[in-house]
Amino acid sequence: MENSRDDRTPPDGENTTPSLDAAKLLSEFYEEEHLRGRRPDSLTNLKRSAPRFLRWLCTEGIEPSEVTARTALAYQAALLESKKADGAAYSSRTLRFHVDAAAAFCSFLKRRGILFANPFKEIRRVRTEKKIPRGLLNETKLDALLDRFARFDEADGIRERILTYRAHVAAELLYATGMRMGEAVLLRPDDLDLDRGLVRIREGKGGRPRDAYLSSFAVQVLRLFLELRPLLMTEQYRFHPDRLFGMARLGFNDFLNRRLNRESAALGFGRFTSHAFRHCVGYHLLRAGCGMRNIQEILGHEAIGSTEIYTQVDKEDLKAVLDKFHPRKWRKGDETEGA
Numbered sequence: 001m002e003n004s005r006d007d008r009t010p011p012d013g014e015n016t017t018p019s020l021d022a023a024k025l026l027s028e029f030y031e032e033e034h035l036r037g038r039r040p041d042s043l044t045n046l047k048r049s050a051p052r053f054l055r056w057l058c059t060e061g062i063e064p065s066e067v068t069a070r071t072a073l074a075y076q077a078a079l080l081e082s083k084k085a086d087g088a089a090y091s092s093r094t095l096r097f098h099v100d101a102a103a104a105f106c107s108f109l110k111r112r113g114i115l116f117a118n119p120f121k122e123i124r125r126v127r128t129e130k131k132i133p134r135g136l137l138n139e140t141k142l143d144a145l146l147d148r149f150a151r152f153d154e155a156d157g158i159r160e161r162i163l164t165y166r167a168h169v170a171a172e173l174l175y176a177t178g179m180r181m182g183e184a185v186l187l188r189p190d191d192l193d194l195d196r197g198l199v200r201i202r203e204g205k206g207g208r209p210r211d212a213y214l215s216s217f218a219v220q221v222l223r224l225f226l227e228l229r230p231l232l233m234t235e236q237y238r239f240h241p242d243r244l245f246g247m248a249r250l251g252f253n254d255f256l257n258r259r260l261n262r263e264s265a266a267l268g269f270g271r272f273t274s275h276a277f278r279h280c281v282g283y284h285l286l287r288a289g290c291g292m293r294n295i296q297e298i299l300g301h302e303a304i305g306s307t308e309i310y311t312q313v314d315k316e317d318l319k320a321v322l323d324k325f326h327p328r329k330w331r332k333g334d335e336t337e338g339a
Helices: 020-035 040-060 069-081 092-111 139-150 158-177 181-185 216-232 249-266 276-287 292-299 304-311 315-325
Strands: 198-201 210-213
Touching: 020 040, 020 092, 040 069, 040 092, 069 092, 139 158, 139 249, 139 276, 158 181, 158 210, 158 216, 158 249, 158 276, 181 249, 276 292
Parallel strands: none
Antiparallel strands: 198 210
């Protein structure tokens, strides 16, 4: 039977309920994070993980005001020892997610004067393994996928043509800029500076604003879309008329991913999601000879380490390099030499 538990919720301590005071603190914590500008999706994730820390403190008989660096280390160790229902270990990404939520809660306690300092800043946190997703499409395959959306006028019926066109514009924007899906869905028409080939991202990761850069092709695609946009803003999109694509994040993400997966499968490429565009930009730019610092700026990575994952190459790339550069490569005509 499929496990219904959220993979980001380690199982131990589930039957322990935080005290009323702790529950009140959590409620105030969420409210403060909301007022501090935390995005709705990030706040939802925080609500899934922060109670885990309170349950663990309750189990260990530790009051929130008594949390120390030793407590923080013990909590991280407990997370490392926890397992999924099938006995498998949690990924380092999942564990880091929970530790970061606990750290955010302790920052809140510090601001309230309940803690003198955030103990999670005194420990070395579990590192997140960074790697390129499997099955990342190369340049030729991604071109083929994008071309399918560019033929939106071949779709059956006016509604299907409009939806395919919308997916075509979104796909070209994501591949041109490498922006995150959460950044793209919040864009407004006046965030586009097509004369300069820029997109102003008001709230990137960590709440930081930044500029994204458009290719010349993407500029033309978006220029036409802005001209047609008033005709495309049907009743379906009336709830977010100020947004470029007129949709909520989850609705936009589901809409685009369904179409990406459908067309990718039709081409025999397997699963492909909207976030893969971001990885494709970094991967393809590096393969084309673009400098690491330039890629870092284009993708808006705060640390160069996040960009360095694109130095990974798959086995097919290594085989091609070997065939091209090895001194004992097969030479045309060798089979008839000396005949």
